[in-house]
Amino acid sequence: MALLDMEYLEKLEAYFTSGDLKFDFENGDEDKKFAILEFLEKLMDVAELADEQATKLIFKDGYLEMLSGVKPQK
Secondary structure (H helix, E strand, C coil): CCCCCHHHHHHHHHHHHCCHHHHHHHHCCHHHHHHHHHHHHHHHHHHHHHHHHHHHHHHHHHHHHHHHCCCCCC
């Protein structure tokens, strides 16, 4: 699996928005429910890291200003 796999993220998004996750949780046994909750907790941890990294990448060395065409003031 590629580390930057947008197709997989889109599948996850569809799984969440379609109601399939809710259905699987509500109809799953205790092991399935635990696995779903464990997966969601890990996903939220990774999302926090992604947010931190995005912030660092965007604001490091004035990247945001570069994209907008604004020259940083010194």
